[in-house]
Amino acid sequence: MVLRKSYLDKIIPFIDQDLIKVLVGIRRCGKTVLLGQIKDVLLRRNIPAQNIIQANFESMRFRNTRTAETLYDYIAKKAEGCTGKIYILLDEIQEVERWQIAINSLRVDFDCDIYLTGSNSKLLSGELATYLSGRYIQIQVFPFSLAEAKQQCIENGTYTSDEKLFADYLKYGGFPQRFFLPDDHSITTYLDDLYEAIIVRDIMLRHNIREQTALRNVLAFLLDNIGNPFSARNISGRMVSEGIKTTTATVLNYVDYFKEAFILLNASRYDIKGKALLSSTEKYYAVDLGLRNVIKKSEKPDSNKLYENIVYLEMRSRGYEVQVGKLDDTEIDFICYRGDEKLYIQVAYLITPADEEREFGNLERLHDNYPKYVISGDLMNLSRNGIIHQNIIDFLLNP
Numbered sequence: 254m255v256l257r258k259s260y261l262d263k264i265i266p267f268i269d270q271d272l273i274k275v276l277v278g279i280r281r282c283g284k285t286v287l288l289g290q291i292k293d294v295l296l297r298r299n300i301p302a303q304n305i306i307q308a309n310f311e312s313m314r315f316r317n318t319r320t321a322e323t324l325y326d327y328i329a330k331k332a333e334g335c336t337g338k339i340y341i342l343l344d345e346i347q348e349v350e351r352w353q354i355a356i357n358s359l360r361v362d363f364d365c366d367i368y369l370t371g372s373n374s375k376l377l378s379g380e381l382a383t384y385l386s387g388r389y390i391q392i393q394v395f396p397f398s399l400a401e402a403k404q405q406c407i408e409n410g411t412y413t414s415d416e417k418l419f420a421d422y423l424k425y426g427g428f429p430q431r432f433f434l435p436d437d438h439s440i441t442t443y444l445d446d447l448y449e450a451i452i453v454r455d456i457m458l459r460h461n462i463r464e465q466t467a468l469r470n471v472l473a474f475l476l477d478n479i480g481n482p483f484s485a486r487n488i489s490g491r492m493v494s495e496g497i498k499t500t501t502a503t504v505l506n507y508v509d510y511f512k513e514a515f516i517l518l519n520a521s522r523y524d525i526k527g528k529a530l531l532s533s534t535e536k537y538y539a540v541d542l543g544l545r546n547v548i549k550k551s552e553k554p555d556s557n558k559l560y561e562n563i564v565y566l567e568m569r570s571r572g573y574e575v576q577v578g579k580l581d582d583t584e585i586d587f588i589c590y591r592g593d594e595k596l597y598i599q600v601a602y603l604i605t606p607a608d609e610e611r612e613f614g615n616l617e618r619l620h621d622n623y624p625k626y627v628i629s630g631d632l633m634n635l636s637r638n639g640i641i642h643q644n645i646i647d648f649l650l651n652p
């Protein structure tokens with residue numbers, strides 16, 4: 254089992270602080286296992302096991318605990334007889350109606366520290382979220398990074414080389430469970446089933462969508478076009494010309510649903526000279542390349558885009574906020590922010606002499622002292638003028 258150290262490092266400083274810890278992320282990315290790892294940290298601190306109260310609302314065991322009142326009563330009963338602080342760990346909290354009210358009451362009535370997981374990005378928005386506003390920290394969890402995938406493969410005895418690991422990760426992505434499946438066919442079936450579960454349970458049922466052709470086509474289109482500028486109008490026009498009924502407004506709604514279920518992640522574009530966000534021209538990336546590869550339709554080779562997507566994901570899992578930079582009529586692939594840190598990244602599959610000027614030249618036009626990287630599949634080091642050139646595998650495996 255991979256210890257999700259980078260996430261634990263973010264959570265541990267908040268243990269015993271009066272802030273609810275909320276882990277969000279796509280289904281099956283490992284939130285429950287991470288919650289178990291938090292529990293282990295608590296146990297190592299000699300917290301009595303009976304003071305740790307856990308529930309997973311996806312389980313039938315809790316089918317009668319799906320409202321604010323029943324949740325509150327369940328925890329209150331478990332807390333009877335505990336001395337000292339109680340630790341409440343609740344999985345898939347979105348399954349409980351008006352859970353925000355119960356959580357807020359528990360916070361007020363008990364000496365407690367609360368950890369929640371959910372696979373919906375709107376978990377903490379909407380009217381009921383005001384009960385908790387300012388009282389939580391949210392940590393987004395992603396499928397395994399390449400470094401975590403390597404750890405798992407070493408543990409499983411399947412690791413042979415970084416190059417093979419990377420090729421496999423480009424194809425099948427980082428959902429933890431897939432590293433335990435025996436062959437390509439089982440991995441593809443697993444990812445297909447996961448896709449169906451997200452489309453049907455997290456999107457169609459939640460948003461009461463009956464007609465799924467347009468929904469599936471919009472997602473496939475966006476995943477075929479990761480990292481390209483997005484236009485809902487173009488997509489709806491295209492669908493209509495293919496005989497699929499939809500409208501621009503519907504496409505925009507669907508994109509929101511994909512973001513809500515964490516299949517798609519977005520990067521806003523930032524005008525570096527004008528110092529303004531260009532929020533109407535976002536780009537989209539897939540949360541996992543394995544999932545993307547089973548959904549996409551196009552067979553076009555797209556290594557450039559896959560590399561861009563992987564670097565985007567890596568930076569997001571390292572906790573950076575990521576934007577796409579616009580510099581006059583050229584583009585800086587990513588501007589990444591984390592606290593006071595800022596860095597710029599250009600990504601390329603392979604840098605031909607013709608590309609070199611563009612990849613490095615764009616960064617050379619930025620006259621500030623923040624670190625600047627060009628990341629590509631090349632083995633030769635082309636670093637110049639303070640711009641660091643790094644091989645993509647080295648970059649991903651050496652955080």
Ligand SMILES: Nc1ncnc2c1ncn2[C@@H]1O[C@H](COP(=O)(O)OP(=O)(O)OP(=O)(O)O)[C@@H](O)[C@H]1O
Nearest residue numbers: 254255279280281282283284285286287372429430
């Ligand atoms: N850190 C890890 N090391 C090894 N395997 C893991 C790890 N995290 C998750 N897994 C594997 O992936 C599977 C899915 O993980 P988990 O149930 O934690 O995901 P989840 O995000 O809670 O899913 P859901 O949202 O569907 O409840 C687990 O059953 C386990 O097999």
